[in-house]
Amino acid sequence: MPRKRLELPRVPVKFFCFNCDGAFTIVDQPKLFCSEECQQEASFVRYFRNCKSRGKLNRTDIQMAFKTRILHILNGGYKQSARRIPLATRLQVSGRDKETCQKCGNPGREIDHIHGDSNALNNLQVLCWDCHIGKTISNSKPLTREVLGFDDKNAKIDNLRSRTESKKPQRICDDEKHWNANQIIIKTDIRRALYNERFLALGRNEGIDISKLEKDLVGTRSMWMDKITT
Ligand SMILES: [Zn+2]
């Protein structure tokens, strides 16, 4: 009699975002943030904490970048994949515009989307750093009482600023010195826990007595995990 092939079932597991504490579900790959925006906010905080620890936070260009990136986040974040420009296209645009800012004529190395996200050549132009930042700021609506979600946006600015300026990291994902190493450990931990949950689910599905195993495996369940929501 051929042996039955056992497949590990996919088990959705509830998890909490490192950046906003919002709940979301992971299935087979560990994910640490509920959205791309949350991932960007955390990397924003680490980037500027790093500037701060090197005494650069008060430099004009860093303050400018701080403001610009906050504006991006408030406008829904960079849609990174959509805005990524292939190297060949970058080179083509730089060559066409002779590495010259199309606004002020100074040397420029930034590639700017004229409108929206399209990477068509006629939608791309070379700008210098100053003109690029200037454009981003002037395109962003000023934050006035009338802006939709004014209070939420203000709360977000306060939150990001306080996380950037606090002496100790307020969140694990804010730790500019250790996050890179920590996230690898955390992901490994979650991967192991996900595997255990799938293994237990298989036992349940096949009617195997897993009570003993369950006790052992649940003991190794990731400390990052809330509960199983199958
Ligand atoms: Zn989140």
Ligand SMILES: [Zn+2]
């Ligand atoms: Zn310029």
